[in-house]
Each structure stands twice: as structure tokens, then as C-alpha cells.
Amino acid sequence: MTNQATMQVKLIDYARAPIEKLYAAFRTCYSADTPAETWEKIEAGKISRETIRDFIGERLKTGHSSPLEQVVFWFGIAGVSRSLSHQLVRHRVGISFEQQSQRYVRFKQDKLAFVMPESWSRAGLDAEFGELLAHTSELYARALKAGIPAEDARFVLPNAAPTNFHLMVNFAEMLHICDLRLCVRAQWEIRRMVALMRAEIKKVLPEIAVFLQPKCGENRMGYCDESLDEWRKCPLARVRPHKSVLFELYDRYGSRKARALGDEEFRAVEEKEQL
């Protein structure tokens, strides 16, 4: 049997008063008040929680997203595979990672833990998976004993090897990660991890968590922009439209017709007075 690693996702902390910070950041753009005056009103309770929530909700429907970078979360993540970690670290904006090192950590368990996808059990190949990884564990331990440094011994470790992260991510990037990684096109393990990150935020900040959806969600882009074939296979297709359907409706029921942008349209956007 494989010694299975268990995924753990914990919201360690978030920057104080995130909802108020979002409100004050957006407000600063649209108000004659200084930020300090806005904060005085917030702290004196002159602006209700509901007003703050509604105002933020309206702003989140627009493309004005830079205030979302002022809200920050810290997560502790453990027991995820190196397959997952390679995908996670591709996110490069608004996120910062510390990852457990395979150079400095000498894994000393008799039998190393690994992440095994359920598909291996469903295919009846879990025992062989376990045997191969037990052999890998043994060879890794022998390598360390023979004086091979951990940074070289790790060359036998597979994608299934577990790893840990301490990461910091802002709300704008968390939304983007959910757009991509809660979509069923994303790999199951990273989808599961991001779902747990969302659940952690939901426990403490439900007002913010409602926006953490796959990109087709009603609080995000609202439609699927993946291929039509992928959309047809998706369980969310029951409730979220594909972009081609929106174009069909635009053509069928709108007073206008979608077509490629031509010289006329470019002239219209170039003539700034008209905008």
C-alpha cells in the first residue's frame, strides 16, 4: 500500500479589515474625501456594512481591479504533489511562495508518503503504483546513506512526491486563480486545493468569497470561453452558457449583428470626443 500524503489547506491570516480596505481604496478614486476622512467615517460607524458591501459588489462588476491588490491572504498548504506545485508556481503576479526544499530537507521516513490519484485505484493499478514508490523510497534512503547529497538523491523522486507551501496571495490574483483553476479544465488536484482555499476564505469573509468562482460564474465573466467540445462535456454547462450561444442570441434577437471590427469601428474608437 502507498503511504498517502493528505492535502491540507489552511488560511493562516489575512490583512486586517479587508472589506473596509477595499471600500476605502475604491472610495478614494471616486470621492472628494481624503482617505483619512473616509477611514474616520468607517471607524465612526457612519457607513453601514451593507453600504460597504453593495459598493464593493458594484465595483467588482467593473474592470477597476487594482484596489483588489490591497487585500492579502496567507495560506499554509501541505501534502500536495510536485505535479501540482509545478502548476501553482506558474502564477507569477500578485502571489509569493515559499516551498519545502528537496535540497535542504532529507526525507527520513522508512516509507516516503506520496500523492496517488484515485484513477490508479479505479484502474486496479494502485498496488503496482505502491510497489514502485516503495522501491523509490528504499533507493532514496540508500542514496542518502551512501553519502549522496539530498539535492542529488531527490532525482529519483517522482511527480507524486508531496510538498508544502507558505504562500501570500492578493485578492486580485486569487480571483484569477479561481477563474482558471476552479474550471473543470484544470487538473483535479489543483482544482481541489483551490476549492479548499476558497472554502477557507468563505469561513471568515463570505462577502469576498462569493466572487471566487470559475471564470464562467455569474460573479465573474459569466460565460465559458473554452472550446465548444469542452463546454459540452462540462457539468456547469447546465447553468452557464458558452460564448458562441451569446453571439447567436445577439444576432438573433438584438437589433445589431456581430461582425469583425472594420475601419469604421477603429475610427470610432480613435475619435476620443465621441467616447
Ligand SMILES: Cc1cc2nc3c(=O)[nH]c(=O)nc-3n(C[C@H](O)[C@H](O)[C@H](O)COP(=O)(O)OP(=O)(O)OC[C@H]3O[C@@H](n4cnc5c(N)ncnc54)[C@H](O)[C@@H]3O)c2cc1C
Ligand atoms: C487548464 C490549463 C491548462 C494549462 N496547460 C498548460 C500547458 O500545457 N503548458 C504550459 O506551459 N502551461 C499550461 N498552463 C499554465 C498557463 O499557461 C499559465 O502559465 C498559468 O495558468 C499561470 O497563469 P497566468 O499566466 O495567467 O499567470 P498569473 O501570474 O496568474 O497572471 C495574472 C495575470 O497577469 C497577467 N500577466 C502575468 N504575467 C504577464 C506578462 N508578463 N505580461 C502580460 N500579462 C501578464 C496574466 O495574463 C493574468 O491576467 C495551463 C493552465 C491551465 C489553467
